[in-house]
Amino acid sequence: MGYSKQIYQRVWDILDGRKQAAREEASRHREEIHHKIPRIAELERQMAQQAARITRIVVAGSPDVEAKMQELAETNLGVQQERVALLIQHGYPRDYLTLRHVCTDCRDTGYVEQNMCPCMKALLRQEAAAQLSRVSPVGSSTFQSFSLDYYPDTPDDSGISPRVRMQDVLSTCRHWTGTFSSKSESLLLIGKTGLGKTHLSVAMAAEITLAGYGVIYTSVQRMMDMLEAEKFSRESGSKEQYRDTMVAYLDCDLLVLDDLGTEFMNQFVGATLFNILNSRLVEERPTIISTNLEPAEIEARYSQRMVSRLVCAYKVLRFAGKDIRYQKKVEGIRQS
Ligand SMILES: [Zn+2]
The missing domain is CATH 3.40.50.300 (P-loop containing nucleotide triphosphate hydrolases)
Known part of the structure; x- marks a missing residue:
């Protein structure tokens, strides 16, 4: 694609801005939810503690690693489900705490595997056009x-x-x-x-x-x-x-x-x-x-x-x- 370096640079800046905005939005939502629904903050703390405990067991070379991992996965799933239920109960969308990208295909990176995402091609066309x-x-x-x-x-x-x-x-x-x-x-x-x-x-x-x-x-x-x-x-x-x-x-x-x-x-x-x-x-x-x-x-x-x-x-x-x-x-x- 024959666009200049400057145009690529501007498009990368736009994509970086989108990623940054998604992270900031997610962290704002997180703070808000922890404040309004303390049970979710508590669930996340428990989850983190359990993950840390299991990591220690795994590092220590315990023989029942697989069972522990299974236990962690189950707790994780339980927490996710309770979290979504709580969000909906309080009138929030179910994905309120997940990162929301402008383009879900490339997660605002501009590429899907080795291929340029259509969203990035569109941005290149827009930027090249805006210049003229x-x-x-x-x-x-x-x-x-x-x-x-x-x-x-x-x-x-x-x-x-x-x-x-x-x-x-x-x-x-x-x-x-x-x-x-x-x-x-x-x-x-x-x-x-x-x-x-x-x-x-x-x-x-x-x-x-x-x-x-x-x-x-x-x-x-x-x-x-x-x-x-x-x-x-x-x-x-x-x-x-x-x-x-x-x-x-x-x-x-x-x-x-x-x-x-x-x-x-x-x-x-x-x-x-x-x-x-x-x-x-x-x-x-x-x-x-x-x-x-x-x-x-x-x-x-x-x-x-x-x-x-x-x-x-x-x-x-x-x-x-x-x-x-x-x-x-x-x-x-x-x-x-
Ligand atoms: Zn994309």
Whole structure:
């Protein structure tokens, strides 16, 4: 897996933090229970004393070691059962005194035997994505703050009003987010400037980030600037840097690219962009693209194969209405 040392280090720190938190929680619970249910503290003391006594017998080379071990195991089992019964009787969950790991498969070590645990792979994707993402998960662009009031409710030539169309777009975005998986369908948000494409793509990216996925939200221009600078840099380590950045764009659970079509175009940009989008389609990783360009304009600017990928493999959401940023500005002037 092509992630940098720094990203591995951060993930190890997170796992260490989780282990530490589990130990601290268990010791807090222990103190609380010993205080509230003194019988449990007494049972544990007896248990420890008996274990010490049996250890002495074993060390002394007593002939009936096996019988003593059997006795210890039985007492142990009896204590466990009484302890669980007492916990439940006092309204606590049965596992209240056991270490509770975030991931029970690897016990927050990141590995199950020799294999990397899926939880660690997810953390690597999240950390790599967070480094390249431009929005924090908390912002003002949420589903709740998306108002349909700005969209005209008079039917257009097709007989449907922009408000009804946008109602449909909004509920599609909400449903897509609510049922998101790392194999979800990709989305192409098409429409003129100021119709809420960025608002909804930020809302989706934020909710999916909060759900624990590795999400990169960026503009096409910014992604290309970064890749181009690293690709053609002569500084030492830039090759590795380029490879790590590329892996992050290719492997993140969700890549959100704002404003396709406004980036500075050259051969590197055209080829790299096609590569990233095509690889993600082949790997079935979801991408959200927003653009002011119509399919014919995408074809003219990029290529026929680019437009065929985007229009055929992506779910197209068409935004309708009048420029909302402009409407809000006019409203602001009227109110002031
Ligand atoms: Zn795990």
